[in-house]
Amino acid sequence: MTQEKEFPIVNLISMPENPLKTIYAACRTCYSADYPINIWENATDNEKMLKLVKRVLASGHHSTIEHCQYVFTISGVSRACTHQLVRHRHMSFSQKSQRYVTEKGLFEYITPNTIKKAGFEAEYDEFMNKTAEFYEKMINQGIPAEDARFVLPNAATSSLVASLNLREFIHLANIRLCTNAQHEIRIMVKKMCDLAIEKDSWLAEYLVPKCEALGHCDEIRGCGRKPQKI
Amino acid sequence: MTQEKEFPIVNLISMPENPLKTIYAACRTCYSADYPINIWENATDNEKMLKLVKRVLASGHHSTIEHCQYVFTISGVSRACTHQLVRHRHMSFSQKSQRYVTEKGLFEYITPNTIKKAGFEAEYDEFMNKTAEFYEKMINQGIPAEDARFVLPNAATSSLVASLNLREFIHLANIRLCTNAQHEIRIMVKKMCDLAIEKDSWLAEYLVPKCEALGHCDEIRGCGRKPQKI
Amino acid sequence: MTQEKEFPIVNLISMPENPLKTIYAACRTCYSADYPINIWENATDNEKMLKLVKRVLASGHHSTIEHCQYVFTISGVSRACTHQLVRHRHMSFSQKSQRYVTEKGLFEYITPNTIKKAGFEAEYDEFMNKTAEFYEKMINQGIPAEDARFVLPNAATSSLVASLNLREFIHLANIRLCTNAQHEIRIMVKKMCDLAIEKDSWLAEYLVPKCEALGHCDEIRGCGRKPQKI
Amino acid sequence: MTQEKEFPIVNLISMPENPLKTIYAACRTCYSADYPINIWENATDNEKMLKLVKRVLASGHHSTIEHCQYVFTISGVSRACTHQLVRHRHMSFSQKSQRYVTEKGLFEYITPNTIKKAGFEAEYDEFMNKTAEFYEKMINQGIPAEDARFVLPNAATSSLVASLNLREFIHLANIRLCTNAQHEIRIMVKKMCDLAIEKDSWLAEYLVPKCEALGHCDEIRGCGRKPQKI
Structure with missing residues (x-):
């Protein structure tokens, strides 16, 4: 990315x-x-x-x-991050919906530094590509975005x-x-x-x-x- | 007023x-x-x-x-009104304190229209004057404002x-x-x-x-x- | 499951x-x-x-x-579901942390009915197995749980x-x-x-x-x- | 009292x-x-x-x-006290309404200790009696309770x-x-x-x-x- x-x-x-x-x-x-x-x-x-x-x-x-x-x-933060952020109950949020917005091609994702440093980046990127392919395959077969997204990772932004x-x-x-x-x-x-x-x-x-x-x-x-x- | x-x-x-x-x-x-x-x-x-x-x-x-x-x-609303207003828990308020602000002379107050129309206004104004006098007397004798205010009416703004x-x-x-x-x-x-x-x-x-x-x-x-x- | x-x-x-x-x-x-x-x-x-x-x-x-x-x-609900649930700001929540709890073996996950009905279940299960393997591999190489979880899917419970x-x-x-x-x-x-x-x-x-x-x-x-x- | x-x-x-x-x-x-x-x-x-x-x-x-x-x-607390209490926005309250409940005879009220100690108690009690009389007089003349209460003091419980x-x-x-x-x-x-x-x-x-x-x-x-x- x-x-x-x-x-x-x-x-x-x-x-x-x-x-x-x-x-x-x-x-x-x-x-x-x-x-x-x-x-x-x-x-x-x-x-x-x-x-x-x-x-x-x-x-x-x-x-x-x-x-x-x-x-x-705010953009470019993982869903792992936003799941924490929305716990701040005195804040107000309008968040992009994975139910209503279908990802096209490779979704945007975050790679933690520890994963890069340990040399996992290539394998991690490949994993994300495979995930995007499976997601897209399901979408193309008529699975609704809100269900296909069950394979999307915490890393997705x-x-x-x-x-x-x-x-x-x-x-x-x-x-x-x-x-x-x-x-x-x-x-x-x-x-x-x-x-x-x-x-x-x-x-x-x-x-x-x-x-x-x-x-x-x-x-x-x-x-x-x-x-x-x- | x-x-x-x-x-x-x-x-x-x-x-x-x-x-x-x-x-x-x-x-x-x-x-x-x-x-x-x-x-x-x-x-x-x-x-x-x-x-x-x-x-x-x-x-x-x-x-x-x-x-x-x-x-x-907001000014010029009775404490009867503000007691209701502050029940809106999604609002934020900074309100004049009767504990820390001592009234000088006749305090400001609200006269409901029904009281005016029924001909009670003169008696009502006199009541407020008497109340202010009693309040001031207590203040002058060293009663703290937070206690002297116990005689102040809902009408006080x-x-x-x-x-x-x-x-x-x-x-x-x-x-x-x-x-x-x-x-x-x-x-x-x-x-x-x-x-x-x-x-x-x-x-x-x-x-x-x-x-x-x-x-x-x-x-x-x-x-x-x-x-x-x- | x-x-x-x-x-x-x-x-x-x-x-x-x-x-x-x-x-x-x-x-x-x-x-x-x-x-x-x-x-x-x-x-x-x-x-x-x-x-x-x-x-x-x-x-x-x-x-x-x-x-x-x-x-x-509450147990056995996907992180997709809990991300919605915690948006109810008048509720109180204590939720299992993916930062502090490391998954052992195949994590628990949800399979939406639409995915089962469309015949994707075997491929979905295999995807989850592969994901668990990659997660475990990273954990074993010293990646902290809070970062390894970036590959875990919304389906994880x-x-x-x-x-x-x-x-x-x-x-x-x-x-x-x-x-x-x-x-x-x-x-x-x-x-x-x-x-x-x-x-x-x-x-x-x-x-x-x-x-x-x-x-x-x-x-x-x-x-x-x-x-x-x- | x-x-x-x-x-x-x-x-x-x-x-x-x-x-x-x-x-x-x-x-x-x-x-x-x-x-x-x-x-x-x-x-x-x-x-x-x-x-x-x-x-x-x-x-x-x-x-x-x-x-x-x-x-x-909770009973027997002044409206001065409850006006503070209801500022705690994470609490839930159901409070006796001065709009809908008409006081009969002498209303219940609080006398701060400082007022007692300074020797004002008799004058304070007389003030409350006079206030109750004025309130009752207005009620009897058809003033709605929600307006007559404008004369009721912070001391009223x-x-x-x-x-x-x-x-x-x-x-x-x-x-x-x-x-x-x-x-x-x-x-x-x-x-x-x-x-x-x-x-x-x-x-x-x-x-x-x-x-x-x-x-x-x-x-x-x-x-x-x-x-x-x-």
């Missing part, structure tokens, strides 16, 4: 015009006698806004960041539109940037984070693996980045 | 740049072999997009509209930043535009709907009371707009 | 002692001056309880049935503990008992419904495909059970 | 027959090749089950405890049936057992915890304020129970 080196393909297609200002207005509304529309309209001092937002987040008041939704398009608010985004980063996370989802989430941080650099402090937020590692096997809790 | 005629105060402070295009990309992703970023970038024909989106919504596939979040500022995705928005409209809904929440939700429809007129078909969506009234007591289901 | 005729394997391992009484207490609490504990303790007349509950459900007040949670164990409240249960039945739903998930949800109905026969009226609840079919292609909405 | 010393009134009316066994089956399902129904049926060693469950919870894998739902009846799974229960305890939480909700949640711990003593370790779970205090103003994070 020639494009694979860029996989997964992640793009940020929609986000609020001004996340910091939105969050600031939300935070101030809780503690102010002023109308929120006035707070919103008078909010111009980025430094002051950021200072308040950081203080509120430090005290664990995370509902204030739910008002910012990010929408991503999928595409999604996925959206999440900033609270869930931080949670996603905390869980999936951990070195124990599956390799593809880790790269995919890293790309999502980078795209958001590119727009708002102050997010870099929050879109981090959980050990950075906790100050220690709570995994059974750690990677050494942070000390494990005893 | 001189401003009351404009109550509640509702403003739309953030929404996606292009809801229709976002929803179209989500719908197409489910049924297309193309990458969603390509679908997104090539989507230019509004009429075609709208046609697909309407067909998908008609078939009940509502997860596709979760990718559009609307953020509102609150402010919020509230956000919701389009799926929940349609649900909110379905439930709260019904003539059986509480009067304030009905006006507030109507204003929210009008602000969204102003931006995207095609939403007018969806941001309606549930009887319009169902084709009949499922309330125990109907208003006659649609026939009741027998 | 000799056990396949019984697949999927579904068991109900936990549910409330008295769902009807729980829902009745919830419904009455909304409209009564009495304490809910008194309502609960004095609720003995099943017929009266059922009458109220049916009336409340008919008026769309479905939050009252969220107080009843059902817990199921999974196991879960899955729980949901009655509101989501009715939604699940509405969507997944439809003849357009994927065949396995339809059988699985049917078994879940039957187990609950066995305990509380009055649920039979609610655990039905959506066309029964709507009175018409809202699918693009219907099965003829109910007339399609024009 | 003579009953007040026992307020709030909290009862546990429904819970799983065996939470530990349910959670153990969920945890084991993730890491076992065995069918979950077999894991469930063979689970008899409480000590072994508890050991695994504690290890899984320590590693942050909290979805496994969502399979246990607790249902409570409410009743609910409330349910939550164990994951949300631990979150609720973490947040609401904090000494900075509002006094009523703290006592109410403490009673909920005590009722659950009475059934399963091992829960005592988890149904604690957040500082116990974090090892430090993340509030802006701490109570000294745990050192504050600097």
Whole structure:
């Protein structure tokens, strides 16, 4: 797969015009006698806004960041990866259906690095070709796509539109940037984070693996980045 | 309350740049072999997009509209109203706290029309004045705001930043535009709907009371707009 | 797979002692001056309880049935099926991990009826055997299970503990008992419904495909059970 | 209010027959090749089950405890308290409606201790009496209950049936057992915890304020129970 080196393909297609200002207005509304529309309209001092937002987040008041939704398009991730991703129940997903979309020719698939390094790549590619042939044979004999796909492997890629608010985004980063996370989802989430941080650099402090937020590692096997809790 | 005629105060402070295009990309992703970023970038024909989106919504596939979040500022609604509003668990809220914000002088409050029409307004206003005096007396004697507020009435207003995705928005409209809904929440939700429809007129078909969506009234007591289901 | 005729394997391992009484207490609490504990303790007349509950459900007040949670164990369903199931975001899942559980010998898999009927079964079984051999070969060469599984097919089975409240249960039945739903998930949800109905026969009226609840079919292609909405 | 010393009134009316066994089956399902129904049926060693469950919870894998739902009846809490409680969006609520239930005579209300200690109790009681008289007068003149209630204070009590799974229960305890939480909700949640711990003593370790779970205090103003994070 020639494009694979860029996989997964992640793009940020929609986000609020001004996340910091939105969050600031939300935070101030809780503690102010002023109308929120006035707070919103008078909010111009980025430094002051950021200072308040950081203080509120430090005290664990995370509902204030739910008002910012990010929408991503994602392609070139395996169904193994998407089966994990869709477990994030605070996210919204629109995923390419293997029931309704019939694969033509060799389907797109992911080859894990460990398989390449162990010298299995040629055998793996051949396996995928054989699988595609069997799939196509069944389709040609009138087997519906939703049943023929039973032979398609976890490696086959999928595409999604996925959206999440900033609270869930931080949670996603905390869980999936951990070195124990599956390799593809880790790269995919890293790309999502980078795209958001590119727009708002102050997010870099929050879109981090959980050990950075906790100050220690709570995994059974750690990677050494942070000390494990005893 | 001189401003009351404009109550509640509702403003739309953030929404996606292009809801229709976002929803179209989500719908197409489910049924297309193309990458969603390509679908997104090539989507230019509004009429075609709208046609697909309407067909998908008609078939009940509502997860596709979760990718559009609307953020509102709301003021001048009673705590009676907000206690109902915050029951919408798919929404996000940042609400003015009566624990942390101390009322100064006469608090802002709502007077229901039925109370005005029955000639109780003067007595009602006097009651609110007396309540404010008692509240202030307790505050001045060192009672914390969070306890002094136990005398504040349901009529006292609150402010919020509230956000919701389009799926929940349609649900909110379905439930709260019904003539059986509480009067304030009905006006507030109507204003929210009008602000969204102003931006995207095609939403007018969806941001309606549930009887319009169902084709009949499922309330125990109907208003006659649609026939009741027998 | 000799056990396949019984697949999927579904068991109900936990549910409330008295769902009807729980829902009745919830419904009455909304409209009564009495304490809910008194309502609960004095609720003995099943017929009266059922009458109220049916009336409340008919008026769309479905939050009252969220107080009843059902817990199921599920095995013998394909990963194609579970990828759909876990999209129900109001459910809770604990699923067998292909990252942490290494398959030994020939993995368990599902063969769709259309594949059997078209005479592909022998070729399908051989394909699965070859896949298991390649998987095992990679495992033996030190490829981690989480990467070797990239060759495992959608047909491979999974196991879960899955729980949901009655509101989501009715939604699940509405969507997944439809003849357009994927065949396995339809059988699985049917078994879940039957187990609950066995305990509380009055649920039979609610655990039905959506066309029964709507009175018409809202699918693009219907099965003829109910007339399609024009 | 003579009953007040026992307020709030909290009862546990429904819970799983065996939470530990349910959670153990969920945890084991993730890491076992065995069918979950077999894991469930063979689970008899409480000590072994508890050991695994504690290890899984320590590693942050909290979805496994969502399979246990607790249902409570609650009375004798102020509307100030319930407005906070219903912000827990993972909980389910059925609450007494002030729109549909008309108060007769003096409504039930809460008197905060600070008001008693400052010598305001007589004035407070008189205020409540006057409020009840005004409310009743409006009701008698045909004002609907939903509008007359605009004069009812935050102090007026409410009743609910409330349910939550164990994951949300631990979150609720973490947040609401904090000494900075509002006094009523703290006592109410403490009673909920005590009722659950009475059934399963091992829960005592988890149904604690957040500082116990974090090892430090993340509030802006701490109570000294745990050192504050600097």
